[in-house]
Amino acid sequence: MPPSSLHYALVTVGTPGQTFMVALDTGSDLFWLPCQCDGCTPPATAASGSATFYIPGMSSTSKAVPCNSNFCDLQKECSTALQCPYKMVYVSAGTSSSGFLVEDVLYLSTENAHPQILKAQIMLGCGQTQTGSFLDAAAPNGLFGLGIDEVSVPSILAQKGLTSNSFSMCFGRDGIGRISFGDQESSDQEETPLDINRQHPTYAITISGITVGNKPTDMDFITIFDTGTSFTYLADPAYTYITQSFHAQVQANRHAADSRIPFEYCYDLSSSEARFPIPDIILRTVTGSMFPVIDPGQVISIQEHEYVYCLAIVKSMKLNIIGQNFMTGLRVVFDRERKILGWKKFNCFSPSTSENYSPQEARNPAGVSQLRPLNNSAPAALYDSLLLMLILVHLAVN
CATH class of the missing domain: 2.40.70.10 (Acid Proteases)
Structure with missing residues (x-):
C-alpha cells in the first residue's frame, strides 16, 4: 500500500498548555484528543514535542460539559448529570472515537508587530476509546474537526465573535501549508x-x-x-x-x-x-x-x-x-457565512504572492497558533484570520 498522507497542525490546549499534533478534517465536526485512553495506545513518535494524552485534571481551565448542555447529543446515555458522553463514528470501517465532552482554552497568537496571546474557550472531546483506523496511526494525536456543525472549532470561534464564520486551507506542494480561520475570500478567487x-x-x-x-x-x-x-x-x-x-x-x-x-x-x-x-x-x-x-x-x-x-x-x-x-x-x-466554496492557486506563506515562498520565513512560535488582527484593538475584538501551520505527514497504513 502507498503511504496515507494527512495534514496536521500543532495546537496548544489547557492551563498549563499541552501541545498536540492533530489531523485536520473538514469531513467531521468534533475536535477530540486522546485522553485517559484505555482503548488506544498512540505511538510515542506521533509528534516531536507533543503530548501523548490530554489529561483534564492537569488543566486548571478544564471543566466537564454537563448532560443538560445544548451541545450534548447523547443525553439519554448520561450516567451522571455532570458529564456528557460523546461517540463519533467515521466512514472508514470500524473507526470511531468515544469519551466525554469538556471545555478548555485553545491558545492563539496575533500576527502583528506586537503579538498578543489570546485564550479562546472551546469544546473538545476527551477521547477514552479509539477504534479502527485511529489504532493504525490515522490520527494518533487527535482529530481537529472542521465541519459545519455547531460543535466544530470554526463554529465556536464565530459564535464567540472572534472570527468570521469562514476559514481557508492552503496546501503547499512541498507538504507544508496553513489553515486560516476567519478568511473569507479574495477578489480574484x-x-x-x-x-x-x-x-x-x-x-x-x-x-x-x-x-x-x-x-x-x-x-x-x-x-x-x-x-x-x-x-x-x-x-x-x-x-x-x-x-x-x-x-x-x-x-x-x-x-x-x-x-x-x-x-x-x-x-x-x-x-x-x-x-x-x-x-x-x-x-x-x-x-x-x-x-x-x-x-x-x-x-x-x-x-x-x-x-x-x-x-x-x-x-x-x-x-x-x-x-x-x-x-x-x-x-x-x-x-460558511456566504455558503460558498472558493479557491485559487496560492503561496501558502504570503497572502499576496503565489510563487517563490520560503517555509523558513513562516515558522510559528512553538505550540502557539497565530492570529492576524483586523485592527490594533484588544484580543476580544473580531479578527480576520487565525493561522495554523500545516505539515503533510506520510503514514504507512496496512
Missing part, C-alpha cells in the same frame, strides 16, 4: 455555492463538467471536499471518464495490476525520470468556475530503485470525495 444537506451537512458542491487534456465533457454530480481523505474517490461515470481519458493521453507504459496499490492507473518510471507529461484535469462547477487539479498523481516506490506514477483516484461505489491530493497547490476557502 474562483467560487461556487455549497450544496449543504441539512440532515447531513458537508462541504459539497455540484460539478457540471470535466476536462481531461483535450477532452471536455458535460457531466453532473455532487462531490464532497474532505481534507481528512488523502486521495480522491469518484464513482462512475466520473471515475471511468477521467481515468480512461487520462490513460489515452499519457505516453508511458502502464504498470501491471498490483494488489498493494489501490489505484487502477499506474505507470512505470525509468531511473532517469521523476515524472512524465500528463494531461490537465479541470472540474467545471455549476456556476462555470474552473477548479484546476494541480497534480492528481503520486509517485510510489514498488521496490528499491523501482517507482511508478499513479493517478491517485480510487473508484467509489457511491460517494464522490475530493481529497487532499486534488487540493494541493490551492488555497481553498470554506465560507
Whole structure:
C-alpha cells in the first residue's frame, strides 16, 4: 500500500498548555484528543514535542460539559448529570472515537508587530476509546474537526465573535501549508455555492463538467471536499471518464495490476525520470468556475530503485470525495457565512504572492497558533484570520 498522507497542525490546549499534533478534517465536526485512553495506545513518535494524552485534571481551565448542555447529543446515555458522553463514528470501517465532552482554552497568537496571546474557550472531546483506523496511526494525536456543525472549532470561534464564520486551507506542494480561520475570500478567487444537506451537512458542491487534456465533457454530480481523505474517490461515470481519458493521453507504459496499490492507473518510471507529461484535469462547477487539479498523481516506490506514477483516484461505489491530493497547490476557502466554496492557486506563506515562498520565513512560535488582527484593538475584538501551520505527514497504513 502507498503511504496515507494527512495534514496536521500543532495546537496548544489547557492551563498549563499541552501541545498536540492533530489531523485536520473538514469531513467531521468534533475536535477530540486522546485522553485517559484505555482503548488506544498512540505511538510515542506521533509528534516531536507533543503530548501523548490530554489529561483534564492537569488543566486548571478544564471543566466537564454537563448532560443538560445544548451541545450534548447523547443525553439519554448520561450516567451522571455532570458529564456528557460523546461517540463519533467515521466512514472508514470500524473507526470511531468515544469519551466525554469538556471545555478548555485553545491558545492563539496575533500576527502583528506586537503579538498578543489570546485564550479562546472551546469544546473538545476527551477521547477514552479509539477504534479502527485511529489504532493504525490515522490520527494518533487527535482529530481537529472542521465541519459545519455547531460543535466544530470554526463554529465556536464565530459564535464567540472572534472570527468570521469562514476559514481557508492552503496546501503547499512541498507538504507544508496553513489553515486560516476567519478568511473569507479574495477578489480574484474562483467560487461556487455549497450544496449543504441539512440532515447531513458537508462541504459539497455540484460539478457540471470535466476536462481531461483535450477532452471536455458535460457531466453532473455532487462531490464532497474532505481534507481528512488523502486521495480522491469518484464513482462512475466520473471515475471511468477521467481515468480512461487520462490513460489515452499519457505516453508511458502502464504498470501491471498490483494488489498493494489501490489505484487502477499506474505507470512505470525509468531511473532517469521523476515524472512524465500528463494531461490537465479541470472540474467545471455549476456556476462555470474552473477548479484546476494541480497534480492528481503520486509517485510510489514498488521496490528499491523501482517507482511508478499513479493517478491517485480510487473508484467509489457511491460517494464522490475530493481529497487532499486534488487540493494541493490551492488555497481553498470554506465560507460558511456566504455558503460558498472558493479557491485559487496560492503561496501558502504570503497572502499576496503565489510563487517563490520560503517555509523558513513562516515558522510559528512553538505550540502557539497565530492570529492576524483586523485592527490594533484588544484580543476580544473580531479578527480576520487565525493561522495554523500545516505539515503533510506520510503514514504507512496496512
